[in-house]
Amino acid sequence: MSLAIETRQLSRYFNDFRAVNEINLSVERGTFYGFLGPNGAGKSTTIKMLTGLLAPSGGEMLVLGKNVSDPKEALEVKRHVGVIPENLSLFDNLTAREFLTFVGRMYLLPRDTVRTRSNELLELLGLDNEDKKLTLEYSHGMKKKLALAAALLPNPDLLFLDEPFEGVDAVTSRVIRDLLAGYVARGSTVFLTTHILEIVEKLCTHVGIIVRGCLVEQASMESIRQGLSLEDRFLQVAGGDEAVAPKISWLEGAAS
Amino acid sequence: MNIEHFRAFTWLRWRIRINQLKRGGIGNTIVLAMLAVSLAAGATGALIGGFSVGCFVLADVSxxxxxxxxxxxxxxxLFSWMIGLMTDLQRTDSLSLDKFLHLPVSLRSAFLINYLSSLAGMTMILFVPMMFGLSLGLVFGRGAIMLLMLPLVTAFFWAVTAVTYQFQGWLASMMGNPRRRRTIIGGVTISFVLLAQAPNLLNILRPWGRxxxxxxxxxLEKVTKLSEDLQAKLIKPEEYAPKYQQIMDDEKANRDAHDKQMDQQLEVYVRLLNMVLPPGWLPLGADGLAGGNPLPTLLGTLGFSLIGAGSLWRAYRTTLRLYTGQFTAGSVTAPNTPAVVKSATSAKPDPNRVRLVEYEISWIPEQAAGVAFAGFRSLTRAPEAKMLLVMPIIFGVIFGGIFIANAPSIPPAYRPFLAFAGMAMMMFSMQQLIGNQFGYDRAGFRAFVMGPVPRREILMGKNLSFFPFAATFCLIVLIGIQCFLPMRVDHLLGCLPQVITVFLLMCLLANLLSIFAPLAIAAGSTKATNVRLLPVLIHMMAMMCLPVLFLPAIIPFIIEITLSELGWLTGVPLALGLNVIVTLATVWGYRRLLTWQGDLLQSREQRILEVVTSKGE
Incomplete structure (x- = not known):
């Protein structure tokens, strides 16, 4: 099976700090890949590099078989990729429908296709009644939903989702999960970061765990779990089970 | 007020400032240190200068x-204070109270720190020493009674700063609604600009000049009549000189009487204004003390103190209401009211309606057209864009009015230069917006970086989104000039392609500025955040280069006038044809250079993204 994402010794330094340290990712096409790690482990930095939002300090990146560090190949790759970045990418002064139209035009989709897909996505995500609202008036959850709609609009082969479930209500979360499951079932690839391990356990076929910039585990869900729950296994790999909370006497004694 | 909390807030403010300086880099710190030294020197100079003027120059004046x-x-x-206020229209508290509301701290301490922080500005640093220096100088120059100026000046500063703080707080509370926020920012900015331009408008009307x-x-009539009488031999030549002298003497007497009357009128008006408008209580107090009457000073001090105390109290109440959510709580609506039903059904959009962002432009690539219309839509809604775009209109009216009022005798052949200057000024005033195209996109710029659009098309679309504004402003200038100082038809027609030339030249420079010197702009304002020295210097240099950049656009008129003056070619509309050629050459050059600029954008887009999405503390 060919790889949707492949990195070799991919690194990113911020001055002396190694945010991502020579990681070798292998994400096969048609997989639902969960990229896990504690806060500040380098998940978002990796996604930013893979989607062209941040230049790597070293190493190679192949997305859908093309080198995204090469400007010409990067544009070709972006035609087949949808992204929800960490801090979203919305224009404050456009409505949801206008923003989706703009995105559709950027991907050179026919006008009718943009309209049909926009209507379906907005209805599915419950944004179809907000036609007059500008995105600056949206709540954080609504912005996430709109970003997801924009990422799905071009019907990409690969989706990068950085914390897509953060701030999204339970009903929409279920809708998104079903949508993504169907999307992967037809052969597309999802690269997802989230802190909600239950979602990863339910959806992902493969998992990578990054700790302090290093990729410490990368395998199929079954291989990773080794008979444990994903949470136990994650804590084991990330070192969470070793950390014993120091005793704080004044917190454990009688309240003052 | 808890003194420990006050000390903690003071330390926090100081620590944040130090950390900001450290993050700004060594170059930034050096420049800021130099600015601080210059300001300290300026303040010392203002203090000494004010004292000297009060002691020696104003000791004996009426x-x-x-x-x-x-x-x-x-x-x-007030003028300087107002400019400072405009750049920071909405109050940006140095310590946001919502970070402390959950803590058992005195909000009054934080409020007080925020109020005191709001005072630190160039205007205060220069004017406070100057006004106190002047007051002290007057004490030495005119006597001990002038000591009462010191509390009056103090109360004046207290009142102005407190009213300003209250006003900014009120604006912040009103801006809770993002849509209303846009209207307020635009409205207040335009009001300030118009107010600041009032002296210019007065100068255009010149009521005293009539x-x-x-x-x-x-x-003139008398002298003409006298000359005619002399020519008609109604008077003898030897009578002419004394009669002429008499006319001149009469005029001088009339002028003196007129000046005296004007002075008296002026004094009446100024005194009336000083009495009616509170800032005038300060000059009125000085006038009273100089005349030996301390009552206006005491009343002024009392008035200022009351205004200051009242405003600060109101500001505190507004702040509390703002942070406790009373402004955004809204009214409670009963469930299942018709309004609820209406909002659920009436918001359904018409899917067949063609939206502006769906339009196409002939000969322009699809993606560029998409960027252009989305950009144009954003510009027509963004308050910061509205603020910046209204400036060319206001300045055009003000400066254009002054120029036309004072220079009506420009020969028709030279009037295209005036049109060119007007158009250049329009472009000049748009530079802040076009020269930082991606800064106003903020997070939206990520969509360009992540998207599959050739960067050349992004630049073309961005540039095109500004064209309707630039073209409208230039056409207003041309119509204005044609109404007051009509140009020849061929010259007027020649100015039309010139609009495209200057716009494209401007865009080429603006693209480079946007690529190499992007600035992060706070949402809803025109104020740059996390400012670094180099980009600001680059923008300033670019502004100075603009007149040179626009030179190709005026060359056709220079050639035509030169040939006409030399007598080599007259009566031929040469400039019209040349202008068309220059415009076509500019379009060709623009398209070629845009490919190169697109590559530049692609190579620097990640660094631009880092800047434009950075947030100020």
Whole structure:
């Protein structure tokens, strides 16, 4: 099976700090890949590099078989990729429908296709009644939903989702999960970061765990779990089970 | 107020400032240190200068003159204060109270720190020492009674700063609604600009100049009549000189009487204004003390103190209401009211309606057209864009009015230069917006970086989104000039392609500025955040280069006039044809250079993204 994402010794330094340290990712096409790690482990930095939002300090990146560090190949790759970045990418002064139209035009989709897909996505995500609202008036959850709609609009082969479930209500979360499951079932690839391990356990076929910039585990869900729950296994790999909370006497004694 | 909390807030403010300086880099710190030293030197100079003027220059002047001097200082202070206020329209508290509301701390301490922080500005640093220096100088120059100026000046500063703080707090509370926020920012900015331009408008109307003109016309009529009488031999040549002298003497007497009357009128108006408008209580107090009457000063001090205390109390109440959510709580609506039903059904959009962002432009690539219309839509809605785009109109009216009022005798052949200057000024005033195209996109710029659009098309679309504004402003200038100082038809037609030339030249420079010197802009304002020195210097240099950049657009008119003056070619509309050629050449050059600029954008887009999405503390 060919790889949707492949990195070799991919690194990113911020001055002396190694945010991502020579990681070798292998994400096969048609997989639902969960990229896990504690806060500040380098998940978002990796996604930013893979989607062209941040230049790597070293190493190679192949997305859908093309080198995204090469400007010409990067544009070709972006035609087949949808992204929800960490801090979203919305224009404050456009409505949801206008923003989706703009995105559709950027991907050179026919006008009718943009309209049909926009209507379906907005209805599915419950944004179809907000036609007059500008995105600056949206709540954080609504912005996430709109970003997801924009990422799905071009019907990409690969989706990068950085914390897509953060701030999204339970009903929409279920809708998104079903949508993504169907999307992967037809052969597309999802690269997802989230802190909600239950979602990863339910959806992902493969998992990578990054700790302090290093990729410490990368395998199929079954291989990773080794008979444990994903949470136990994650804590084991990330070192969470070793950390014993120091005793704080004044917190454990009688309240003052 | 808890003194420990106050000390903690003071330390916090200081620590944040130090950390900001460290993050700004060594170059930034050096420049800021140099600025601080310059300001300290300026403040010392203002103190000494104010003292010297008060002690030596104003020691013996009349109370009225002293009042005028204080009026001038107060007007200067308010003008400078207002400019500072415009750049930071909505109050940006240095310590956001919502970070402390859950803590058992005194909110009054944080409020007080925020109020005191709001005072630190260039205007205060220069005007406070100057006004106190002047007051002290007056004590030495005119006597101990002038000591009462010190509390009056203190109360004046207290009142102005407290009212300003209250006003900014009120604006912040009103801006809770993002849509209303846009209207308020735009409205207040335009009001400030118009207010600041009031002296210019007064200068255009010159109501005081009419009497002077009348006197001069009377003299001209008499001298003409005298000359005609001499030519008609109604008077003898030896009678001419004394009669002429008599006319001149009469005119001088008339002028003196007129000036005296004007002075008296002016004094009446100024005193009335000083009484009615609170800032005038300061000059009125100085006038009273110089005349030996301390009552206006005492009343002024009391009035200022009450205004200051009242405003600060109101500001505190507004702040509390803002942070406790009373402004955004809204009214409670009963469930299942018709309004609820209406909102659920009436918001359904018409899927067949063609939206502006769906339009296409002939000969323009699809993606560029998409960027252009989305950009144009954003510009028509963004408050910061509205603020910046209204400036060319206001400045065009003000400066254009002044120029046309004072220079009506430009020969028709040279009037295209005036049109060119007007168009250049329009572009100049748009540079802040076009020269930082991606700064105003903020997070939206990520969509360009992540998207599959050739960067050349992004630049073309961005540039095109500004064209309707630029073209409208230039056409307004041309129509204005044609109404007041008509140009030849062929010259007027020649100016039309010139609009495209100057716009494209401007865009080429603006693209480079946007690529190499992007600035992060706070949402809803025109104020740059996390400012670094180099990009600001680059923008300033670019502004200075603009006149040179626009030179190709005026060359056709220079050639035509030169040939005409030399007598080699007259009566031929040469400039019209040349202008078309220059415009076509510019379009060709623009398209070629845009590919290169697109590559530049792609190579620097990640660094631009880092800047434009950075947030100020």
């Amino acid at each position: 109370p009225t003159i002293l009042m005028y001097v204080w009026d001038g200082i107060v007007a200067g202070f 009497s002077e003109t009348k006197i001069a016309n009377e003299r």
